Amino acid sequence: MVNVAVLGYGTVGSGIVEVIKTNQELINKRVGDELNIKYVLDLREFPGDIIENILVHDYDVILNDPEVNIVAEAMGGVEPAYTFAKKAIESGKNFCTSNKELVAKHGPELVELAKKNSVNFLFEASVGGGIPIIRPINESLTPDDVVEVVGILNGTTNYILTKMAKEGSDFDTVLRRAQELGYAEKNPEADVEGYDACRKIAILASLVTGKYVDFEDITTEGITKITDVDFKYAAVLGLSIKIFGKFKVKDGKYFAQVCPVMIDKSHPLYSVEDVKNGILVRGNMVGDVMFYGSGAGKLPTASAVVSDIIEEARHLNETINIIWSDEKLNLSDIKDSECRFFVRVKNTDKDAIEGNFGEVEFINLGEIDDEIGFITRSMSEETFAQIAEKMDNIITRIRVEG
Amino acid sequence: MVNVAVLGYGTVGSGIVEVIKTNQELINKRVGDELNIKYVLDLREFPGDIIENILVHDYDVILNDPEVNIVAEAMGGVEPAYTFAKKAIESGKNFCTSNKELVAKHGPELVELAKKNSVNFLFEASVGGGIPIIRPINESLTPDDVVEVVGILNGTTNYILTKMAKEGSDFDTVLRRAQELGYAEKNPEADVEGYDACRKIAILASLVTGKYVDFEDITTEGITKITDVDFKYAAVLGLSIKIFGKFKVKDGKYFAQVCPVMIDKSHPLYSVEDVKNGILVRGNMVGDVMFYGSGAGKLPTASAVVSDIIEEARHLNETINIIWSDEKLNLSDIKDSECRFFVRVKNTDKDAIEGNFGEVEFINLGEIDDEIGFITRSMSEETFAQIAEKMDNIITRIRVEG
Numbered sequence: 001m002v003n004v005a006v007l008g009y010g011t012v013g014s015g016i017v018e019v020i021k022t023n024q025e026l027i028n029k030r031v032g033d034e035l036n037i038k039y040v041l042d043l044r045e046f047p048g049d050i051i052e053n054i055l056v057h058d059y060d061v062i063l064n065d066p067e068v069n070i071v072a073e074a075m076g077g078v079e080p081a082y083t084f085a086k087k088a089i090e091s092g093k094n095f096c097t098s099n100k101e102l103v104a105k106h107g108p109e110l111v112e113l114a115k116k117n118s119v120n121f122l123f124e125a126s127v128g129g130g131i132p133i134i135r136p137i138n139e140s141l142t143p144d145d146v147v148e149v150v151g152i153l154n155g156t157t158n159y160i161l162t163k164m165a166k167e168g169s170d171f172d173t174v175l176r177r178a179q180e181l182g183y184a185e186k187n188p189e190a191d192v193e194g195y196d197a198c199r200k201i202a203i204l205a206s207l208v209t210g211k212y213v214d215f216e217d218i219t220t221e222g223i224t225k226i227t228d229v230d231f232k233y234a235a236v237l238g239l240s241i242k243i244f245g246k247f248k249v250k251d252g253k254y255f256a257q258v259c260p261v262m263i264d265k266s267h268p269l270y271s272v273e274d275v276k277n278g279i280l281v282r283g284n285m286v287g288d289v290m291f292y293g294s295g296a297g298k299l300p301t302a303s304a305v306v307s308d309i310i311e312e313a314r315h316l317n318e319t320i321n322i323i324w325s326d327e328k329l330n331l332s333d334i335k336d337s338e339c340r341f342f343v344r345v346k347n348t349d350k351d352a353i354e355g356n357f358g359e360v361e362f363i364n365l366g367e368i369d370d371e372i373g374f375i376t377r378s379m380s381e382e383t384f385a386q387i388a389e390k391m392d393n394i395i396t397r398i399r400v401e402g
Numbered sequence: 403m404v405n406v407a408v409l410g411y412g413t414v415g416s417g418i419v420e421v422i423k424t425n426q427e428l429i430n431k432r433v434g435d436e437l438n439i440k441y442v443l444d445l446r447e448f449p450g451d452i453i454e455n456i457l458v459h460d461y462d463v464i465l466n467d468p469e470v471n472i473v474a475e476a477m478g479g480v481e482p483a484y485t486f487a488k489k490a491i492e493s494g495k496n497f498c499t500s501n502k503e504l505v506a507k508h509g510p511e512l513v514e515l516a517k518k519n520s521v522n523f524l525f526e527a528s529v530g531g532g533i534p535i536i537r538p539i540n541e542s543l544t545p546d547d548v549v550e551v552v553g554i555l556n557g558t559t560n561y562i563l564t565k566m567a568k569e570g571s572d573f574d575t576v577l578r579r580a581q582e583l584g585y586a587e588k589n590p591e592a593d594v595e596g597y598d599a600c601r602k603i604a605i606l607a608s609l610v611t612g613k614y615v616d617f618e619d620i621t622t623e624g625i626t627k628i629t630d631v632d633f634k635y636a637a638v639l640g641l642s643i644k645i646f647g648k649f650k651v652k653d654g655k656y657f658a659q660v661c662p663v664m665i666d667k668s669h670p671l672y673s674v675e676d677v678k679n680g681i682l683v684r685g686n687m688v689g690d691v692m693f694y695g696s697g698a699g700k701l702p703t704a705s706a707v708v709s710d711i712i713e714e715a716r717h718l719n720e721t722i723n724i725i726w727s728d729e730k731l732n733l734s735d736i737k738d739s740e741c742r743f744f745v746r747v748k749n750t751d752k753d754a755i756e757g758n759f760g761e762v763e764f765i766n767l768g769e770i771d772d773e774i775g776f777i778t779r780s781m782s783e784e785t786f787a788q789i790a791e792k793m794d795n796i797i798t799r800i801r802v803e804g
Contacts, residue, residue, distance in 0.1 A: 019545050019687045020545075022686070022687065023545060023546065023547050023686070023687065026547055027544070027545060029612070029725070030544045030723075030725060032723075124542065130687075130688040130689065130691065131691060132534075132538040132542035132543065132691065135537070135538070135541055135542050136534040136537070136538055136542070139537060139541070139709070139713060140526065140534035140537050140538070140706075140709050141534065141705075141709070142429070142432045142708075142709050142712045142713075143421050143422075143425060143429060143705045143708035143709050143711075143712060144425065144705055145425055145428055210431070265673070268673075268694060270673070271667070271670075271672070271673055283705065284424070284425070285421045285424065285425065285532075285701045285702070285704065285705040285708075286532040286695065286696065286701070286702045286705040286706070287532065287695065287696050287699075287701070287702055288694075288695060288696070289532065289533060289534065289693075289694065289695035289696075290692075290693070290694035290695065291691075291692070291693060291694075292670060292690075292691065292692035292693075292694065293688065293689065293690060293691035293692065294688065294689045294690070294691075297689075299687045299688070299689070300687070300688045300689055302687065303543075303545045303546055303685065303687040303688040304542075304688070306544075306545035306687075307541070307542050307543070307544050307545050309545075310544045310545060311541060311544075314723055321432075321434075321716055323431070323432060
């Protein structure tokens with residue numbers, strides 16, 4: 001029998017219990033042993049719940065029980081998750097987590113600590129919800145020099161952008177509805193400002209390079225400035241507006257960024273809608289590979305955690321290969337990164353625009369009098385910023401990918 | 403040092419050498435040891451080629467060299483690949499292959515034999531070319547009861563269908579061009595008749611159930627009867643015509659089929675075009691997960707083989723978990739499978755059609771006088787066949803998914 005303790009009985013934690021209970025027989029077969037949930041840790045009480053009798057409030061009960069082989073954490077936040085992870089691993093227990101804050105902050109240290117203790121620290125659910133992406137990077141895309149990773153990594157913002165595109169509503173209206181439906185938090189900052197996607201692209205960039213990409217180094221821009229008017233232009237152009245987490249290797253330089261982008265129909269992530277996530281990985285041998293699925297939600301995320309539990313149950317005292325050194329990857333300043341820009345300016349004329357930006361592609365929206373929209377040629381962020389500083393009438397700009 | 407022998411120096415075999423040589427340093431780091439290509443086996447000579455000095459013509463040289471840890475096969479066909487695989491594994495060597503005929507025919511036996519000998523038999527490249535799909539099924543989707551797998555599994559036919567859709571050309575014209583470009587074989591039967599996709603869906607269905615799905619039990623229909631007129635109807639309907647390998651569990655029954663299908667924009671495989679492949683897996687917990695990438699081609703396929711080589715190099719004397727018993731999975735007769743049908747009939751009227759099929763959705767193509775196109779309600783294959791037998795004027799029918 002393999003014994004599991006689940007930390008946190010919120011959405012993901014209760015999902016872990018539900019996945020294991022629902023597919024118990026099949027999971028036992030795949031583990032090659034019985035997988036038993038021995039404890040659930042939560043500060044709250046759950047009278048009448050199926051975990052009532054295995055609920056504990058004190059982490060030491062789990063830590064001091066030598067029968068517990070695997071600790072699965074679904075509490076979120078850096079503390080006490082970090083302390084709990086260290087203690088579990090140092091006690092010779094396997095640890096897995098859906099907690100992107102923990103992984104983005106302490107990933108290399110916990111991977112290394114697990115190796116020292118001949119156990120595992122796994123985190124499939126920390127990026128892309130139910131989508132298999134961490135293990136494919138660590139165990140399948142290994143022959144490749146990965147030169148680019150771009151992903152729609154946050155379900156909440158993708159839901160908001162999809163609704164804005166389809167319904168023509170403005171940001172605040174859609175956000176309010178998303179909150180009512182439970183797709184957005186009451187405090188939506190981590191999602192809509194891109195902080196969540198930032199941690200996720202930091203984790204992916206770390207794993208494809210084997211080094212530590214500090215999420216605090218990543219230039220991050222959310223979607224709060226995207227308006228219904230931007231979507232009118234996008235519709236005319238046949239483009240879709242998404243928020244990407246991006247990592248790119250170019251001429252030996254590394255760039256990472258979170259920002260809204262416009263993409264066309266030929267982009268593999270073009271039709272990733274609603275709360276779905278999609279991650280495109282470009283290798284120098286395999287070319288483009290894309291992974292798609294539910295980026296959030298109770299059961300998909302729990303399924304990813306349970307896949308880690310199963311892998312750990314199959315390798316209780318043997319560390320599965322993950323290359324993630326604590327050597328920091330130096331990201332280049334985003335000012336050297338190049339792309340085209342979609343721009344809206346007010347109270348000006350086409351000559352003045354081309355006088356500043358050179359030749360551009362004007363977009364005929366045909367309904368707004370006092371502004372002009374256009375797409376620039378490819379230029380660096382720095383060049384764009386310099387031009388923008390000279391003009392004082394830029395309403396907005398969105399990067400155009402591809 | 404980990405020593406590899408490559409069997410076959412054709413497209414994939416030479417790709418394996420190229421992938422390893424190109425990314426040698428990175429691959430060594432990921433293996434944790436030097437990965438060395440010690441032999442290449444081929445009947446031909448390759449004077450001046452980089453493998454000239456490691457080329458052998460006699461398999462026994464490889465078999466009898468105790469330094470060879472891994473044999474990677476890229477010859478294709480059941481024999482001599484099967485004999486070579488057995489001998490390698492019985493000699494305590496790991497084996498991996500891109501050969502779907504070998505895997506579909508002898509998979510369970512070779513997996514079992516590898517387990518007995520504490521080595522590995524891996525076959526990531528046998529389905530989906532460079533797309534990670536075998537390992538994600540075996541190691542990531544493990545918490546899930548997989549209830550459906552549908553895939554665009556053959557690059558050649560997807561290329562042909564994409565060109566027919568975009569250019570309005572007929573099948574023979576596009577096939578001829580695909581042959582000229584090297585996207586289709588001189589004898590295109592295995593691709594265009596669906597035999598290749600049939601073996602691939604048999605492998606996927608086997609792995610998600612853990613049993614043996616015999617490809618010879620799978621009802622298989624190719625794309626040779628699809629015409630430019632079918633694409634005109636599809637365009638009016640906003641549908642795309644693809645050839646799917648399908649596996650589905652419904653009410654405890656298992657169905658597998660290869661056939662052309664019409665799908666709409668909301669289907670995750672709708673925009674998989676040209677030689678790309680896409681595979682959608684539906685689990686009872688994770689929901690829909692989709693994998694996309696190059697389904698064929700030298701370097702993508704070779705990258706998948708090298709990912710197996712790297713996993714084997716990391717687990718030289720330890721069998722990675724693959725559940726694939728030789729117990730045969732009994733597929734249900736496809737006559738009980740249900741879907742809607744797109745149908746074209748000639749020389750009849752709408753009343754006669756609805757007299758036979760009940761209420762249908764007529765399609766107004768507006769340019770062909772003597773035929774009527776329509777989509778039926780959902781019905782079993784058997785019901786459809788019975789109605790079709792009564793009528794003698796059906797030109798064609800294509801299944802409609804979703």
